[in-house]
Structure formats: C-alpha cells, structure tokens
Amino acid sequence: NVRVAHHDANQCTEGETGTGKELVATLLHRHSPRHRGPLITLNCGAIPDSLLESELFGHEKGAFTGAHRQRIGKFELAQHGTLFLDEIGDLSPHGQVAILRAIQQREITRVGGETNIPVDVRIITASHQSLPQLVQERRFRADLYYRLNHITIRVPPLRERKEDIPLLCEAFLSRLKIQLDRKTASMSERFMQKLSEHGWPGNVRELEHVLRHAALLEDGAVLTGRHFISQAHVERPFRFKSASFQFPPEVTREQQTEAAHAALPGAHGNKSRAAP
Numbered sequence: 001n002v003r004v005a006h007h008d009a010n011q012c013t014e015g016e017t018g019t020g021k022e023l024v025a026t027l028l029h030r031h032s033p034r035h036r037g038p039l040i041t042l043n044c045g046a047i048p049d050s051l052l053e054s055e056l057f058g059h060e061k062g063a064f065t066g067a068h069r070q071r072i073g074k075f076e077l078a079q080h081g082t083l084f085l086d087e088i089g090d091l092s093p094h095g096q097v098a099i100l101r102a103i104q105q106r107e108i109t110r111v112g113g114e115t116n117i118p119v120d121v122r123i124i125t126a127s128h129q130s131l132p133q134l135v136q137e138r139r140f141r142a143d144l145y146y147r148l149n150h151i152t153i154r155v156p157p158l159r160e161r162k163e164d165i166p167l168l169c170e171a172f173l174s175r176l177k178i179q180l181d182r183k184t185a186s187m188s189e190r191f192m193q194k195l196s197e198h199g200w201p202g203n204v205r206e207l208e209h210v211l212r213h214a215a216l217l218e219d220g221a222v223l224t225g226r227h228f229i230s231q232a233h234v235e236r237p238f239r240f241k242s243a244s245f246q247f248p249p250e251v252t253r254e255q256q257t258e259a260a261h262a263a264l265p266g267a268h269g270n271k272s273r274a275a276p
Contacts, residue, residue: 015155037081045090063112191225
C-alpha cells in the first residue's frame, strides 16, 4: 500500500463492509506527496441524487430554494489533497457523468455559477461491490471506472486474515482504555481462542463492537468474553441474488430447509444478512 501511495494515481479499494477501507484511504493519503493537503470524504450512497452535484461542486447563493449562502463543494475542499469517495458503486448514472466530466476537464462549476474552477485532487474510491461486475452489468460506466481505477487494492475479510486479530485487539483495547477510562489491559487465552473461531460476518467493525461490549460489561482488567458466543463461519451452499431467488428444480424441500438453517448462524440469525 505504501508503494501505491507514493504515486499520484487514482486508486480503488474493494472489500466487504467493515473491513477497514476508509483506513486504507487514510494511510494512502498520509504516505502520499499530497499528505500536507486535506483528505475529504464523501459517502456516495448517503447523498440524494438531487443534492449530489451541490455536495461535489458546491453552489452559489440563490442557486436553488434553500441556498441561502455560497457553499464550497468536496472537490474544492480537497484542492491539492485527496478526495475519498466511499461506496462509489452506489453512485447514480447522473452522478457518474458529473464526476467523469470533472476528472476529464480537471475543473468544476458550482451549481448556479458560471465560472470554471480548476481543481487538483487525487481520487481514492471504495466499494463493497465488484466494480468490474457492475461495469459488465452496465450499472457503472466503463470510462469512469478506468479513470478512477488506475490500481485496485483488495481488503480481505477478517475471516481470511485471522492472524491479524491479536494486533487488532491490542489496538482496540488501547483505545478503549482511554475512551472508557478503565484499566482494561489484556484478554484471556480462552477469549482470544473464541475470537479466532468466530466467522466475523461484520469483519473488523464487528470485532471492535465485541471488544467494546466486553469492556462495558466486565469489571476485571483481563477480559474473559463470557458474554460472547463464537459462531464459526458457515459456507453457504447457495448464494441468494435477490428476494426472488429460486432453487434449482433438483433441490428437494429438505435440502432447501437445510441450506436456510445453515446460512442463519453465520449471519447471527439475521435473515436479511443470510440472504444477500
């Protein structure tokens, strides 16, 4: 990642939700030639399409109802720094065109404005979806994909890098000692074993939640994880593509029931998560 950071190239991070994609973006910025500039973040999936251009490019006073003052957009705020576009796969077709134009022309125009403003930013994107697959399905523009994705970094899920769990626990516990003002210093071997056996559908974010939960409920300096129930990752026989998924005709009702029950433990009993 450090090698990638030194080059002023747009980069895309792919990985499941909770794997730490935003942390990767932060590290890339800190080790880049733009580290003295700002790091500006925008979650593309959280902005209504009607407000996206205002968020990205800003707007002039009176540009639309409610625009009582001039506002600077994310591109301008990230000038000479890094713009991190999280969940870029959720960007609407209209938003994709707007960002493509800004990248190609290296300038933006505020909503309601007439002046072209040059921008110099490095763009880092992240997505829990496969962008090449979205391009193949024609849900994401190929020309924008190639503009944004000079290089791809895949962040593996926690279940594929369980050797990182002790280091992550150490980092989280150090932070929790300060945040919760307590003397939590370590974890029991049994607790660590339970963590290593768990399937981690929520990845690193879930691990942090588990440790915080234990630190809040336990009084001793050594956390035992007595409230944590480990659930091993279950490989699901079928992956549900949508609510209208249909099993193949040769699959019996008993096999369907077995598949459904096998998927639930790895999703903590959450039916929606068990059938993504």
